[in-house]
Amino acid sequence: MANNKADLLQGTLDLLILKSLQHEPMHGFGISLRIQQMSKDMLTVEQGSLYPALYRLEDQGWIKSEWGVSENNRKAKFYTLTASGRKQLTTEEQSWARLSTAINRVLGNA
């Protein structure tokens, strides 16, 4: 459970990263681009939080990394969603849905 602001944001970022890796592996730069695109430029991931989050997720075992070659022939480290990562993604999506419903209710009934 997120119990302070930092945790809330951190958990949210985790969710975004996992989601962006749902369909295909991607390197760090690509992940930040994809989040930006998917949110239609509403969200910009601060690079300073991206990499720590990536390493944390890797420590948890939800993503795994390996070096590869990017689309323009550059070396890059690619991250892939693992099986437990997929499960975590589902869990996080569900709790996000519950959370936003709850908040909406509060705001709606204010």
Place this chain on the structure above:
Amino acid sequence: MKLLRQLRNLFRKRALDAEMAEEMRLHLEMQAERNRAGGMEAEEARYAALRQFGNVASLQERAREGRGWVWLEDLAKDLRHTVRALGKSPGFTTTALLTLAVAIGASTALFSVINAVLLRPLPFPDAGQLAVVWETSAQQGVKREGPAGPNFYDWREQTRLFQDLAAVELGSGTVTGLGEPRQIPAMRVTANLFAMLNVRPALGRLFAPEDGRGGRQSLVVLSHGFWENALGADPDIVGKSVQIDLIAYQVIGVLERDFWLPVQGEFFVPWPDDELRHERGRLAHDLGVIGRLKPGVTAAQAEAELNVIQSGLRTAHPELSGWGVTVVPLQSVMSEYIRPALIALFGAVMIVLVIACANVANLLLTRALGRGREVAVRAALGATRGRLLRQFLTESLVLGLAAGVLGTLLAHWGVILLSAVVPTTIPIPDAASEATLRSFEIDGRVLAFGLGVSLLASVLFGLAPALHALKTDVVHGLKMGSRATTGGRRIREALLVAEIALALTLLWGAGLMLRSFSRLQHADLGFQTDRLLTLEIELPTDSRYRTSREQGEFFTRVLERVEALPEVTDAAVTTVLPLSNQDDRVRFLIEDGPILPPNERFQADLRRVSPGYFRTMGIAFKRGRLPDRHDGAEGTAPRVGVVDEAFVRRFIPEGEPLGRFLLLGRTRIEIVGVVGDVVHAGVDREARPTLYVPFLQSPASRMSLVLRAAAAPESLIASAKHAIWSMDRDLPVYRIQTMDDVLAGASSAPRLTLSLLGLFAAIAVGLAALGLYGVMSYAVKQRTHELGIRMALGASSADVVGQMLRQGMGIVGIGLAIGLAAIFTLGRLMQAMLYQTSVRDPFALGVTAALLVGVALAACFIPARRATRVDPMIALRAE
């Protein structure tokens, strides 16, 4: 899984760091490319990317934190840095290490003694339940004395609170057939002793209840030492026999090596229960009684119960009137005498430790001030206060632990040294007996103490410089030319004041003990102690010396032989020597004296002596006459006796004692003379009322021979032995000692305490002086600039020295004042340990303060003089 990954990360740190750096670099390049693609110039693109990315270094740091183990990496870094820094300043490191190592070593060594005597449980299972039981009589002025056999058995039968009670009697036996006949200390014990103590034999078996039945059994249990030394550790010893007092005793077992009792014997024979119970009077007072309390029972409860039983015994046997019972836990008995001294010594060594820490703190502070710039740079680079503090504390810890290791090594040698000089027995207060100390060694608890002390020291001396360093003003520190920051003076001076106050207190304590001890050494014992040789002879009463007449004759002849020797000035015999562990008492009434309730008697010490005793011992003769040859053997002449002044003061305070008669049972003894008091129980004790009777009127089989030599008493030993053996070849002669040796033995414990205290005080003063010297040197260095100006302006050397001295002695003065205040408050605590010396003794105080001031003066003077040697030109240029 996570843990595994973290562990793996720990070992692949460098590779992971490189990967991370690479990844970030690539990300940056991609971002820059994108920017270019979006229309920026190459340079601009790159800068934009960088700006967006943020501080790469701190990013990497936080990312690394995500990996875990950051604290460990930091610790490793700190350690490496610390070791390097310490290596670069060998002078500081050596001084600090040595100072601390000595202090830690001394405290650890002392703690091993405290551990052995006060803390370590006795080597029996459930030793906390063991207690010693004594009889006591306020009326007779006896605080602790063993009971007689019948009383012991009654207690044993009637008690509900003791699991069991056992009795021992210390004696000796002549062992023959193993070389020279030797008198060996031995013990006769009730058959349940070993079972009660729950000890196991190394060989064979120990006594069982049946060994105590059916008369005196010729069975013996050997101590491990005796079995090894006298019998060559014969593995088949069980079943063989040993000749003791010309009787063959069968060996049934051997005790383990680490078996220990407060009184030591080399072998043990069983007591027949019947004999002990029936054949002795109830006032025989021979036994030592040890009991095991039932679980949950306290000594106080047991004492109350036994007193109830004893009052029942008093009703049935009126001669026991006045005798109560006291029960003291065995652990307590072992530590009573020595506890105050140990605590005082521990306090002293802790003072030394605190002073050492203060010195090292000062050293560190000075060093930290010199690194002010380094700290400022670190802070500017983003080190948090916590990080800086951690680094400083790491330094303290490394120093402290290294000193701890060194100190423990020193303590090891210290313990060996202590084992050699500490006496093996300590007196049991009020009981006229001694207990054997167990050996001390460095065990787990002592090591833990050493570690604890090292850590404590680290915190103590590490905190001050660490806290001070954190107050560093970053801007000021970064400025050019400010390599060393001033300030910290208050702390340094405060530390020094504390050191001086503590050193003064310790020195004063040592001074008082010294005075007390020297008074003890010169105390008047009532007799002349020089050139006296003493030895003990015990006549075997089984065969040749059965009757008291034979015994009396033997000693008379021995005296004649010995007096004829050229080197002997005087000779005498006595049943009890002063300051020995022996004792003999007599109960009596005074004819025409105060009427006592039925069965109550007066009691005094009894000595059976030869006529020449008083002359030989140099005891002052006061009134009347001394017994001589005409006061013949028993049965013939009227019985006479001589009393001492203590006796007169107590029992015949008014009127003339000469001519009065004392009634001992059915015997009438006339008092014919009065002599001076002689101290018996201890050098610092009072003389007890004593009655001297001619030994021929009631001979004994065991007496001490006292010889006054013309020259050195040791030279008499051979000829005295020869004289005795010329009369009877098989007679062992033992406890051959000069009176000087006896006195030295009696004072060996206080002397040792004094030596150690003096040593600690000297170390404390030395350390304080060293600290003062260091602080003054630093002060001189700091003020070089100013002093140079002064001297250039015409100040003389004397002025400069005077100024520095004033600064230094000012600190000393405050320290002395605080120290004196502490002394006046603590003074009362010391009083108990002193002999005829008051805590307010002005001499001790004056000398102590003068000594300290003198040392401090020297410590200030040397750097002060150095200040005058400063070349003004150099000083003016210095920063």
